[in-house]
Amino acid sequence: MSTEGIVTAATAATELVNEDVLDVEAPRSVDEVVVLDYGGQYSQLIARRVRELGVYSELLPHHVGAEEVRRRKPKGLILSGGPASVYAPGAPALDPELLELGIPVLGICYGMQLITLALGGRVEGAEIGEFGRSELTVREPGRLLADLPREQKCWMSHRDTVYEAPPGFTALASSTASPVAALENVERDIYGIQYHPEVVHTPFGHEVLQRFLLDICGCDGTWSAASIVEDQIARIRAQVGTGKVVCGLSGGVDSSVAALLVHRAIGEQLTCVFVDHGLMRKNEGEQVISAFRDRFQIPLVAVDAEERFLTKLKGVTEPEAKRKAIGAEFIRVFEEEAAKIGDANYLVQGTLYSDVIESGGGTGAATIKSHHNVGGLPDDLQFELVEPLRALFKDEVRAVGAELGLDERLVWRQPFPGPGLAIRIVGGEATKDRLDLLRDADYIFQDEIRKAGLYRDLWQSFCVLPDVRTVGVQGDERTYGAVVVLRAVTSDDAMTADWARLPYDLLEQIASRMINELRDVNRVVLDITSKPPGTIEWE
Known part of the structure; x- marks a missing residue:
C-alpha cells in the first residue's frame, strides 16, 4: 500500500458512516438469531443476552424487510421494544411477511404489540402506563413460560397495552396493568411478551430467552470465544493470502486483540506500528511494547513522537481542535513509518459491533456518535480493511483476548479515548x-x-x-x-x-x-x- 493510500484511509475514517455499516458477516457454521431494532432502549442488550446464551445474534434496523432476514437463514427472529405507539403516525410497522418465514418469532414489548395488531388482536392506549417493576401472574404456562413460577416480578416499560390476544393465540400471563402480558401460538411458532426479559430486573428473563433460543428455535448454544478465534483465523487467511498487513496498535483492548488475531492467522506478514504520542496513561507505552514485542514476538515498530505532538498542541485549548491536531499528526507519523515497511495491502482496524451500531445502521437508524474506525471510506482505497472484531461486543472482545493469552491487565484495561489525556485537560492547553x-x-x-x-x-x-x-x-x-x-x-x-x-x-x-x-x-x-x-x- 502506498503512503498516499494510508493517509487517504486515515483521513476518510473520521467521516460519517455509510449505509452499509451493519453489513456484518456472521461466523461460519453457527446458529444465528436476528434481532430487529424498533428503536427500543434495550435493543442492543437483547442481542448481547442472546450471545451470552451461546447463540450468535445480530441487531438489524426494523426496515430491512423479510427478504434480508431470509437471506441470513436464521434459526429465529426477535422483534425488539420501541418508544412509539403502534397507532402513532409514522410509527415503525411490521412487515407481515416476517411472520411467514417458517422460523420462530418472539415479540418483546412493542414487538408483541405489532404482532397482536397485525394478527387481529386488540391493542389500546392505557389510562395509566406501566413502567418499572411489575407483578406478573402466569395463568397458562404454555410452551414459553413452562416450569416458571406462577407469581414473579418483571420489568415493564410501555403505555399501550394488549387487551385481547389474536385469534388462535393463548394468553399466557397478565400483570398489574396488562391483561395480556404474554401470548403464544405454538402451531405458528409465534410468541410475545410485554415485559423485558433482557434486563436484570426481570429475574426469570434469562429462562424465557433460553427457552425460546434453545428449546423453541433449536439453537445448539455452542457459540463461544474459542469458536470466534477459529472462525476469524480462517477468514483472515482467506482474505489476506500472502499479502502484507499493517496495524496501528494503540495499546487498547480492541486494537490489541485485533492484532493478536491477525498475527495468529498470518504471522510475520503483519507489522504493528505503535505511536507513543505522550498522551497515554503512566507506563502504558512500556507495557504495550513489552507485551507485543517480547512476549508475543510480533513485529512492532515503536515510535516516540511525544515532542511532535506537544508542538502541535501548543496553544490549543478547544477539545475538537485538539482532536484534529492529534489526528492529523498521527496520520503523518503513521504515514512515515508505514512507508518504511514496504507494500502493505491490508490495514487492520479494531472496529467493534457497538461502534457499528452507534455510528448508525443505515437509513432510518440514529447516529449516536461517529467512530473513527467505522465507515465513510472511499471506493478507490488502495488497500482492504481487515476487521476481525466487527461482529463482537466489548465483553466478547475481552473473552477472545483471554482465549488468545493476552495479559489480564491488557484484557481488562478500561476504555481510553484516542486523543488520550489531552482531552481530559479541560479548558486548557495540554x-x-x-x-x-x-x-x-x-x-x-x-x-x-x-x-x-x-x-x-x-x-x-x-x-x-x-x-x-x-x-x-x-x-x-x-x-x-x-x-x-x-x-x-x-x-x-x-x-x-x-x-x-x-x-x-x-x-x-x-x-x-x-x-x-x-x-x-x-x-x-x-x-x-x-x-x-x-x-x-x-x-
Missing part, C-alpha cells in the same frame, strides 16, 4: 507539565481502585484536570493549586452509565494521596453525573 500532573493523579486513582479490588467492577475510572485553580491551606500556608476531578462509572456497554458509589474511605485515601504526593494539587472533587444526561468523558 502542556508537558499538565500532562504529567494528570498522569500521576490518574495513576494514584487507578492504584487505589485496584488495591480495593474494584477495577473490574468499573467500566471506566479516570481523572479530569480542569483549567481551574483554587485557594487552599497546606502547612499553615495559603496555596493556589490545581483541582482534580474523579470520574468513575459502571456500565454494560457504555450506551448508558451510572456513577459508581465508591466507598467513602476509599475516596478519602485517594484524595489524601493526591494532595500529599502531588505538590500542585490542593483540591479533589467527585463527578456524580450519570449518562444520560451527561456523557462518560467530559469532552
Whole structure:
C-alpha cells in the first residue's frame, strides 16, 4: 500500500458512516438469531443476552424487510421494544411477511404489540402506563413460560397495552396493568411478551430467552470465544493470502486483540506500528511494547513522537481542535513509518459491533456518535480493511483476548479515548507539565481502585484536570493549586452509565494521596453525573 493510500484511509475514517455499516458477516457454521431494532432502549442488550446464551445474534434496523432476514437463514427472529405507539403516525410497522418465514418469532414489548395488531388482536392506549417493576401472574404456562413460577416480578416499560390476544393465540400471563402480558401460538411458532426479559430486573428473563433460543428455535448454544478465534483465523487467511498487513496498535483492548488475531492467522506478514504520542496513561507505552514485542514476538515498530505532538498542541485549548491536531499528526507519523515497511495491502482496524451500531445502521437508524474506525471510506482505497472484531461486543472482545493469552491487565484495561489525556485537560492547553500532573493523579486513582479490588467492577475510572485553580491551606500556608476531578462509572456497554458509589474511605485515601504526593494539587472533587444526561468523558 502506498503512503498516499494510508493517509487517504486515515483521513476518510473520521467521516460519517455509510449505509452499509451493519453489513456484518456472521461466523461460519453457527446458529444465528436476528434481532430487529424498533428503536427500543434495550435493543442492543437483547442481542448481547442472546450471545451470552451461546447463540450468535445480530441487531438489524426494523426496515430491512423479510427478504434480508431470509437471506441470513436464521434459526429465529426477535422483534425488539420501541418508544412509539403502534397507532402513532409514522410509527415503525411490521412487515407481515416476517411472520411467514417458517422460523420462530418472539415479540418483546412493542414487538408483541405489532404482532397482536397485525394478527387481529386488540391493542389500546392505557389510562395509566406501566413502567418499572411489575407483578406478573402466569395463568397458562404454555410452551414459553413452562416450569416458571406462577407469581414473579418483571420489568415493564410501555403505555399501550394488549387487551385481547389474536385469534388462535393463548394468553399466557397478565400483570398489574396488562391483561395480556404474554401470548403464544405454538402451531405458528409465534410468541410475545410485554415485559423485558433482557434486563436484570426481570429475574426469570434469562429462562424465557433460553427457552425460546434453545428449546423453541433449536439453537445448539455452542457459540463461544474459542469458536470466534477459529472462525476469524480462517477468514483472515482467506482474505489476506500472502499479502502484507499493517496495524496501528494503540495499546487498547480492541486494537490489541485485533492484532493478536491477525498475527495468529498470518504471522510475520503483519507489522504493528505503535505511536507513543505522550498522551497515554503512566507506563502504558512500556507495557504495550513489552507485551507485543517480547512476549508475543510480533513485529512492532515503536515510535516516540511525544515532542511532535506537544508542538502541535501548543496553544490549543478547544477539545475538537485538539482532536484534529492529534489526528492529523498521527496520520503523518503513521504515514512515515508505514512507508518504511514496504507494500502493505491490508490495514487492520479494531472496529467493534457497538461502534457499528452507534455510528448508525443505515437509513432510518440514529447516529449516536461517529467512530473513527467505522465507515465513510472511499471506493478507490488502495488497500482492504481487515476487521476481525466487527461482529463482537466489548465483553466478547475481552473473552477472545483471554482465549488468545493476552495479559489480564491488557484484557481488562478500561476504555481510553484516542486523543488520550489531552482531552481530559479541560479548558486548557495540554502542556508537558499538565500532562504529567494528570498522569500521576490518574495513576494514584487507578492504584487505589485496584488495591480495593474494584477495577473490574468499573467500566471506566479516570481523572479530569480542569483549567481551574483554587485557594487552599497546606502547612499553615495559603496555596493556589490545581483541582482534580474523579470520574468513575459502571456500565454494560457504555450506551448508558451510572456513577459508581465508591466507598467513602476509599475516596478519602485517594484524595489524601493526591494532595500529599502531588505538590500542585490542593483540591479533589467527585463527578456524580450519570449518562444520560451527561456523557462518560467530559469532552
